[in-house]
Amino acid sequence: MPVITLSIDDELVSGRADESLLQVIREHGITLPTLCHMEGLSERGGCRLCIVEVEGAARPLPACTTPAREGMVVRTDTERLRRYRRMIVELMLAERNHYCAVCVSIGNCELQRVAAALGVDHVRYEYLSPRLSMDLSHDRFGIDHNRCILCTRCVRVCDEVEGVHTWDISGRGVRSRIIADLNHPWGTSDSCTSCGKCVQVCPTGALFTKGVVVGEMVKDPGMLLRVLEGREKKEWAG
Amino acid sequence: MNRKRGGKVRLATVWLGGCSGCHMSFLDLDERLIELAGQAELVFSPFIDTKEFPAGVDVALVEGAVNNRANLAMAETIRARSRSVVSLGDCAVTGNVTSMRNILPVAATLAPFGGTGEAPFRFDYAAVPELLPRALPLHQVIAVDGFVPGCPPDPDRIWTAIGCLLRGEPVQLPEEMRSFG
Numbered sequence: 417m418p419v420i421t422l423s424i425d426d427e428l429v430s431g432r433a434d435e436s437l438l439q440v441i442r443e444h445g446i447t448l449p450t451l452c453h454m455e456g457l458s459e460r461g462g463c464r465l466c467i468v469e470v471e472g473a474a475r476p477l478p479a480c481t482t483p484a485r486e487g488m489v490v491r492t493d494t495e496r497l498r499r500y501r502r503m504i505v506e507l508m509l510a511e512r513n514h515y516c517a518v519c520v521s522i523g524n525c526e527l528q529r530v531a532a533a534l535g536v537d538h539v540r541y542e543y544l545s546p547r548l549s550m551d552l553s554h555d556r557f558g559i560d561h562n563r564c565i566l567c568t569r570c571v572r573v574c575d576e577v578e579g580v581h582t583w584d585i586s587g588r589g590v591r592s593r594i595i596a597d598l599n600h601p602w603g604t605s606d607s608c609t610s611c612g613k614c615v616q617v618c619p620t621g622a623l624f625t626k627g628v629v630v631g632e633m634v635k636d637p638g639m640l641l642r643v644l645e646g647r648e649k650k651e652w653a654g
Numbered sequence: 655m656n657r658k659r660g661g662k663v664r665l666a667t668v669w670l671g672g673c674s675g676c677h678m679s680f681l682d683l684d685e686r687l688i689e690l691a692g693q694a695e696l697v698f699s700p701f702i703d704t705k706e707f708p709a710g711v712d713v714a715l716v717e718g719a720v721n722n723r724a725n726l727a728m729a730e731t732i733r734a735r736s737r738s739v740v741s742l743g744d745c746a747v748t749g750n751v752t753s754m755r756n757i758l759p760v761a762a763t764l765a766p767f768g769g770t771g772e773a774p775f776r777f778d779y780a781a782v783p784e785l786l787p788r789a790l791p792l793h794q795v796i797a798v799d800g801f802v803p804g805c806p807p808d809p810d811r812i813w814t815a816i817g818c819l820l821r822g823e824p825v826q827l828p829e830e831m832r833s834f835g
Contacts, residue, residue, distance in 0.1 A: 509748075509834075513757070516835025517750055517805030523835075532832040537801040538747050538793060545756035545788070 520633035521621030553603030570614035666698035672718030676743035679806035719752035724783035800825030
């Protein structure tokens, strides 16, 4: 794959022509916040936290879905980007009911970590306080829509890695909800293999193992790459 | 900071719609309270027997969401009489547990207690402050100068924030002290 050269934060860096801006940026040690991105899954560009400024582009672009190109001039950390990223996280916190103090994932939550890193110490928007449900119909797992940020990691891991596509999204905008099969209780799903990959990749307390209490839901972010690497090496073949 | 009365900061701590956990965490400052007492005079607090929020307060640390009409009136008084108002803990900062009722109308919240029925079960709002339609973070009601998130914020967070305030600086917490919950 040809090597390309581009400028990131006034520094000339090189990357491969098939890489995304996010990959090149991270390879050069620059930290960009992400929530919907996960190594091993397709990119969605949904959370918009990895936005960067690219010279010639009228608006900020998500680095995860923008291909790196020869000669690009990219800025990753301007005042405008920092302001937008903070707004994004505040809007996420305002949209559903993230009562961190009583969440199974407190202390192990990517949304919580990103918010702290971006300097979000309060939310300037009105909380929508929607009345949302939990689905505890599955034997081993539960989904709490109050904590969901619609990153769709669960949808993608189920489709792309487990190959089942139990999860999908219904509705539009703030009415979007993660659904199992054709909006059936998770526990009655014919397609779910109960593999638990969706639970492990979920960045918040939305998907959890039954029986955990506040702060106990520790996820294993390395699980996905271990599964993919094992498959590559045919560790479980035969 | 313009210090009064022997160079001490006039400090108030207030308990609105919260569980007092933030105040318990404040007490967990332990021996640092002695150091604080050397620099600040506690002029209003649930810890001391004062009825009226005084004038000329330098720093007010406010715990709890604005949940009822008494909280609302107190919040406005605090703002009018304080130089610097700081939200202490998640209920003041986000609404937190106090605001978990916000998904329901007030009548539905009170229904299990018979408050909407006939006397003697009807609420006497002259004695019990009427609930607001929603429990609100403090900054949605009055202007707030600083935020100390946490449920409760641990004593180190509170001490860091107090350090900023005693120096007359805005509250700035490092990343690891900024998380909710």
